[in-house]
């Protein structure tokens with residue numbers, strides 16, 4: 665079969681192994697409920713809403729893979745989407761790498777999506793996939809930054825004030841979200857290279873940047889925000905209430 669005739673299979677890795685320390689005490693963040701449904705189930709449904717996605721790999725808390733598998737089995741997910749669950753690691757980067765290792769042969773496009781961004785609309789997911797299929801090796805959805813951002817010199821000792829060292833030009837800054845989309849081999853290569861150097865990045869595109877490969881930006885969405893602190897739960901419930909109200913008309 666020629667490369668052009670080969671089916672272009674798209675899989676999603678969902679890192680969901682974090683504790684959610686910034687959210688405060690309770691169950692691991694991905695398992696906390698939003699409108700009665702675990703955040704992770706919202707995130708899996710958001711990915712499976714794209715008709716291009718054929719496989720979702722969920723990376724569960726290291727000792728929670730069986731619980732997460734039972735949870736997903738108990739919730740309705742589109743039949744066309746296969747899913748598997750693997751145990752995660754100590755860091756997000758390690759969890760994503762373990763998810764990549766669980767992918768079968770034949771995947772050409774991989775998305776990486778935080779379980780902590782449960783409400784991303786399907787149009788954003790599809791825009792990322794389309795940009796990869798159009799030839800980009802790495803794609804991030806992003807929004808302009810609303811606040812002025814300062815770079816600071818960390819305090820020398822606790823209690824000392826931080827000093828501002830620079831004010832980057834805001835018009836050039838973007839806050840990046842997930843899902844981030846990649847050519848499969850490029851992302852696997854980036855993770856392997858970064859693991860060898862011992863360096864890290866706070867997102868997957870950052871690792872591709874370390875390879876020197878180009879990263880393309882597509883418009884993000886305000887509903888793709890990350891549930892990080894307690895107030896984000898209030899916002900997530902409000903977004904879901906607005907969606908229910910809109911569905912009612």
Ligand SMILES: Nc1ccn([C@@H]2O[C@H](COP(=O)(O)OP(=O)(O)OP(=O)(O)O)[C@@H](O)[C@H]2O)c(=O)n1
Nearest residue numbers: 679680681682683684685686754755759779780
């Ligand atoms: N060891 C880890 C740490 C994080 N994540 C996942 O990476 C995503 C983004 O991370 P973040 O929002 O920082 O989640 P937590 O690490 O859980 O949050 P915190 O830093 O507040 O503990 C989340 O879906 C989280 O579950 C992961 O799979 N494995």
Ligand SMILES: C[C@](O)(CO)[C@H](O)COP(=O)(O)O
Nearest residue numbers: 756778840841842866867890
């Ligand atoms: C990947 C990410 O969501 C992009 O904004 C972000 O970098 C994750 O950071 P976190 O501190 O692990 O939540």
